[in-house]
Amino acid sequence: xxxxxxxxxxxxxxxxxxxxxxxxxxxxxxxxxxxxxxxxxxxxxxxxxxxxxxxxxxxxxxxxxxxxxxxxxxxxxxxxxxxxxxxxxxxxxxxxxxxxxxxxxxxxxxxxxxxxxxxxxxxxxxxxxxxxxxxxxxxxxxxxxxxxxxxxxxxxxxxxxxxxxxxxxxxxxxxxxxxxxxxxxxxxxxxxxxxxxxxxxxxxxxxxxxxxxxxxxxxxxxxxxxxxxxxxxxxxxxxxxxxxxxxxxxxxxxxxxxxx
Amino acid sequence: xxxxxxxxxxxxxxxxxxxxxxxxxxxxxxxxxxxxxxxxxxxxxxxxxxxxxxxxxxxxxxxxxxxxxxxxxxxxxxxxxxxxxxxxxxxxxxxxxxxxxxxxxxxxxxxxxxxxxxxxxxxxxxxxxxxxxxxxxxxxxxxxxxxxxxxxxxxxxxxxxxxxxxxxxxxxxxxxxxxxxxxxxxxxxxxxxxxxxxxxxxxxxxxxxxxxxxxxxxxxxxxxxxxxxxxxxxxxxxxxxxxxxxxxxxxxxxxxxxxxxxxxxxxxxxxxxxxxxxxxxxxxxxxxxxxxxxxxxxxxxxxxxxxxxxxxxxxxxxxxxxxxxxxxxxxxxxxxxxxxxxxxxxxxxxxxxxxxxxxxxxxxxxxxxxxxxxxxxxxxxxxxxxxxxxxxxxxxxxxxxxxxxxxxxxxxxxxxxxxxxxxxxxxxxxxxxxxxxxxxxxxxxxxxxxxxxxxxxxxxxxxxxxxxxxxxxxxxxxxx
Numbered sequence: 001x002x003x004x005x006x007x008x009x010x011x012x013x014x015x016x017x018x019x020x021x022x023x024x025x026x027x028x029x030x031x032x033x034x035x036x037x038x039x040x041x042x043x044x045x046x047x048x049x050x051x052x053x054x055x056x057x058x059x060x061x062x063x064x065x066x067x068x069x070x071x072x073x074x075x076x077x078x079x080x081x082x083x084x085x086x087x088x089x090x091x092x093x094x095x096x097x098x099x100x101x102x103x104x105x106x107x108x109x110x111x112x113x114x115x116x117x118x119x120x121x122x123x124x125x126x127x128x129x130x131x132x133x134x135x136x137x138x139x140x141x142x143x144x145x146x147x148x149x150x151x152x153x154x155x156x157x158x159x160x161x162x163x164x165x166x167x168x169x170x171x172x173x174x175x176x177x178x179x180x181x182x183x184x185x186x187x188x189x190x191x192x193x194x195x196x197x198x199x200x201x202x203x204x205x206x207x208x209x210x211x212x213x214x215x216x217x218x219x220x221x222x223x224x225x226x227x228x229x230x231x232x233x234x235x236x237x238x239x240x241x242x243x244x245x246x247x248x249x250x251x252x253x254x255x256x257x258x259x260x
Numbered sequence: 261x262x263x264x265x266x267x268x269x270x271x272x273x274x275x276x277x278x279x280x281x282x283x284x285x286x287x288x289x290x291x292x293x294x295x296x297x298x299x300x301x302x303x304x305x306x307x308x309x310x311x312x313x314x315x316x317x318x319x320x321x322x323x324x325x326x327x328x329x330x331x332x333x334x335x336x337x338x339x340x341x342x343x344x345x346x347x348x349x350x351x352x353x354x355x356x357x358x359x360x361x362x363x364x365x366x367x368x369x370x371x372x373x374x375x376x377x378x379x380x381x382x383x384x385x386x387x388x389x390x391x392x393x394x395x396x397x398x399x400x401x402x403x404x405x406x407x408x409x410x411x412x413x414x415x416x417x418x419x420x421x422x423x424x425x426x427x428x429x430x431x432x433x434x435x436x437x438x439x440x441x442x443x444x445x446x447x448x449x450x451x452x453x454x455x456x457x458x459x460x461x462x463x464x465x466x467x468x469x470x471x472x473x474x475x476x477x478x479x480x481x482x483x484x485x486x487x488x489x490x491x492x493x494x495x496x497x498x499x500x501x502x503x504x505x506x507x508x509x510x511x512x513x514x515x516x517x518x519x520x521x522x523x524x525x526x527x528x529x530x531x532x533x534x535x536x537x538x539x540x541x542x543x544x545x546x547x548x549x550x551x552x553x554x555x556x557x558x559x560x561x562x563x564x565x566x567x568x569x570x571x572x573x574x575x576x577x578x579x580x581x582x583x584x585x586x587x588x589x590x591x592x593x594x595x596x597x598x599x600x601x602x603x604x605x606x607x608x609x610x611x612x613x614x615x616x617x618x619x620x621x622x623x624x625x626x627x628x629x630x631x632x633x634x635x636x637x638x639x640x641x642x643x644x645x646x647x648x649x650x651x652x653x654x655x656x657x658x659x660x661x662x663x664x665x666x667x668x669x670x671x672x673x674x675x676x677x678x679x680x681x682x683x684x685x686x687x688x689x690x691x692x693x694x695x696x697x698x699x700x701x702x703x704x705x706x707x708x709x710x711x712x713x714x715x716x717x718x719x720x721x722x723x724x725x726x727x728x729x730x731x732x733x734x735x736x737x738x739x740x
Contacts, residue, residue: 068640094643123644
């Protein structure tokens with residue numbers, strides 16, 4: 001196995017419109033070095049799929065971007081704000097970065113509509129009527145406006161995940177993070193969530209998606225990043241990544257997930 | 261249908277319609293067989309249980325059946341029982357309750373002023389109805405009507421002045437109307453209830469407690485003027501400053517302009533259920549917010565706050581309540597500046613509140629721990645700050661999980677108020693009973709007062725328990 005990291009043949013152009021910049025970022029859980037020297041630039045509007053075996057640190061990486069996890073060295077700059085211990089900066093970044101979780105994490109004591117209006121009302125100080133209007137607009141986009149008055153527990157997994165996407169979008173974020181959004185779903189519900197994500201990608205949203213759905217990566221991603229053992233092993237355009245993988249690890253990974 | 265074939269290939273041609281479930285055997289006989297006599301061992305247990313119930317009832321029933329309600333002393337009771345049921349017959353002497361019930365309820369509160377505690381109790385229901393029964397209008401209506409009726413009955417049996425009856429009529433009519441058409445407005449009563457209750461019970465001028473309450477408004481007003489970072493701290497400081505330096509003079513000033521005064525009542529005359537309920541309700545109302553803050557502090561990442569919470573909780577839980585009550589009685593004086601002599605009931609309320617809050621904190625911490633991490637993460641990822649996340653996401657769910665434990669603590673606190681009998685206050689269980697027994701006529705009477713106070717305690721505690729079940733049902737229906 002070679003440990004070389006291939007330089008991608010074609011990198012997106014960076015500059016003033018950089019959404020996220022990560023420099024030499026390291027993170028440890030106790031003595032365990034989870035993320036090692038991560039360097040990553042994400043352009044505005046770019047759609048990135050992060051793949052890799054479990055335990056490779058891909059979820060931890062995107063959770064560092066909105067500071068659900070703290071990094072110990074290096075820099076993360078999101079939307080010109082560097083993530084430090086300043087709580088105000090963290091809350092500011094979080095209100096600009098939406099996140100969708102593997103297990104949805106909807107608020108079970110609130111209706112679907114209340115789930116969607118909560119953050120706009122309390123964080124954005126939006127009037128209630130306007131927040132509800134926005135929420136209904138996004139619920140229509142994810143095609144479940146008729147469920148607005150129900151509680152999350154009454155919905156199917158796929159519906160819950162679409163509500164979770166709508167809830168994030170109601171904050172009108174500039175960046176969306178997806179942490180294995182379809183991994184907890186029954187196979188027949190994966191498609192409805194992926195379709196929603198594809199529609200979102202078509203609107204030009206900056207997206208970082210941790211997923212095992214390689215079909216989605218091929219259809220939507222501008223760039224695929226492959227991670228293993230806490231480091232970025234290879235990144236490339238989807239076409240190149242799937243047809244012409246360079247590193248042995250990538251080849252092994254692809255053969256394992258595509259070869260059955 | 262093609263199920264007859266042996267080949268593995270099979271295609272269903274018609275889908276089965278839903279069918280009704282098989283009939284269950286119903287009726288008394290089948291219920292008895294299923295629940296009491298299913299097998300020889302269970303039949304044996306059933307018979308044994310019946311025998312125990314029978315022996316209990318057969319022992320106690322004559323005592324109840326022979327009870328005397330009209331007598332003026334224990335000796336007279338015994339004489340009546342002996343005459344009626346023969347020598348050696350056993351019987352209860354509930355006459356003591358008929359003669360002295362008012363002391364079990366009001367302690368030594370002056371008789372002419374009984375309408376004040378009665379009205380305070382009635383207003384308590386008006387104050388809590390919009391909070392506890394915010395959703396269900398019909399339950400709210402029944403609770404208010406029931407409280408009004410109870411007030412009327414109590415006013416009637418205590419021969420209270422007619423105008424107090426009219427006053428209660430008017431108040432409850434207004435409360436019922438408000439509850440019907442603008443339940444939100446009833447919250448005004450809730451906010452001012454503490455001041456109202458203190459004024460009605462202790463008398464004097466209402467303005468000092470009112471100015472204490474105003475301290476919160478002043479603190480809030482000032483904190484709104486100050487830039488965000490410092491606002492909470494400024495608000496607290498201003499509130500405390502107002503309490504210490506401004507509340508008394510302003511109250512004095514207002515008293516001169518608007519002298520609304522009731523005859524002052526000393527704390528030493530408080531007793532019976534009046535005392536228990538005053539201590540119990542105050543401690544319950546104060547310990548919940550304090551317990552929530554302690555539970556959050558114990559989950560905090562901030563070392564000092566976390567340590568203070570742990571030390572406080574473990575210290576209070578490691579000490580019996582009676583020790584704290586003795587501290588309230590004796591020791592607290594040594595720690596306070598000389599000359600300060602604040603009310604014993606207030607000191608007891610503070611100690612019972614601290615005691616209850618420590619237990620409450622642990623109950624609520626259990627609820628907080630039961631929430632999945634994802635809830636915290638989702639709240640964080642939406643940009644909610646700490647207090648917003650706690651108030652809107654975490655606490656509503658954690659408190660819902662903790663309802664049985666919280667209400668259990670409430671019930672425990674209310675029953676623990678009888679311990680004040682040990683520091684020379686007249687609790688309904690021991691204090692008042694001792695007073696009653698110290699009169700020669702009732703010397704040696706034990707069971708009847710216990711049964712009376714026990715029944716009232718049971719009614720109150722059972723109501724709390726039922727309320728908690730109602731709340732759990734309501735919330736689980738809402739949230740699914």
